[in-house]
Amino acid sequence: MxxxxxxxxxxxxxxxxxxxxxxxxxxxxxxxxxxxxxxxxxxxDLQNIAEKPKLKAPLPKRLKCDHWSPCSPGSYAYRILSGGGQKSIAKICFEDQLLMSKESKNVGRGINVAIVDYNTGKLVDAKSFDMWQGAFSRPLADFVQKAPQKSLLLMVTYDDGSSRLMEDAKKAIADLGSKEIRNLKFRSSWAFIAAKGFELPADTQREMINHSDAKKNRYNGWPAEVQIEGCIPKN
The missing domain is CATH 1.20.1070 (Rhopdopsin 7-helix transmembrane proteins)
Structure with missing residues (x-):
């Protein structure tokens, strides 16, 4: 055994x-x-089968003039940003085109104005008027008053827009509907949109101003920038 x-x-x-x-x-x-x-x-292949599928969120779609929400079809998009400090330059954007900006090399100290044809959405003219040095109040008044009918006027300050701003220009801009043009102080941040020859929708944000105490803002002597943006129905 x-x-x-x-x-x-x-x-x-x-x-x-x-x-x-x-x-x-x-x-x-x-x-x-x-x-x-x-x-x-x-x-x-065996490892890939074992792994769970990863879902990737689509990148957010960029909107015209960097809006947070899209304008409805048949509307113009605009955004007006004032200067804020020496390095924060003013911008005027309309239908995703920078009409005035550092990149366009046509923005300057003082009050910047862009005129847009309301029927076509195209730029008619854009100019900067220095309100610190030189006599540019009368030219500013003339530029605004001679804007064609059915025009949009977009205005914004960079640096100082008040020191040499006289009554002629103040009245011309006030006649377009500005309630703050006579309240501008040294280096006030100001943005404004107006229509000539037609009425803007009642809910349009037309104007904003900031001349807060320099000791309470982040630009060491300069009020913080302001901006207005919105959508305007086309014809």
Whole structure:
């Protein structure tokens, strides 16, 4: 009995060794037949199957003039940003076109005015009027008064827009609907949009001003910038 049991154990051990050798042999043979890159690709595929699919959120769509919400079809988009400090330059954007800006090289110290044809949405003219140095109040008044009928006038300050601003220009701008033009102080930040020859919608944000105490703002002597933006229905 003991001899038979020993023989059985020996046969089991021999069978195990034989199976191990065969597995190693056939594994080596298979590896030599199948290219290494195919094995790596199969392994990667198994990993990809195991991974959960990743959902990527679509990038937010940029809106005209960097609006937060889109204008309805058939409307003009505008954004008027005053200067705020020496490095924060004023901008006037209309229908995603920078009509006046540092990039356009046509914005300057004082009051900046862009005139747009309401029927076409195209720029008619744009000029900067220095209210710190030189006599430009009368030219500003003339520029505003001679704007064609059915025009949009977009105005904004950079640096000082008040020191040499006289009654002639104040009256011309007040006649367009400005309620703050006579309240401008040294380096006040001011933005304004007006219509000539037609009426803007009643809910249009037309004007904003800031001449806060210089000691309470972040520009060390300059009031912070202001901006107005909105949508104007086309004809």
């Amino acid at each position: 003991m001899v038979r049991a020993a023989c059985n154990n020996f046969m089991k051990l021999g069978g195990f060794i034989f199976a191990t050798v065969c597995a190693w042999y056939f594994g080596s043979l298979l590896a030599s037949i199948i290219p290494e890159d195919s094995l790596a690709s199969a392994f990667d």
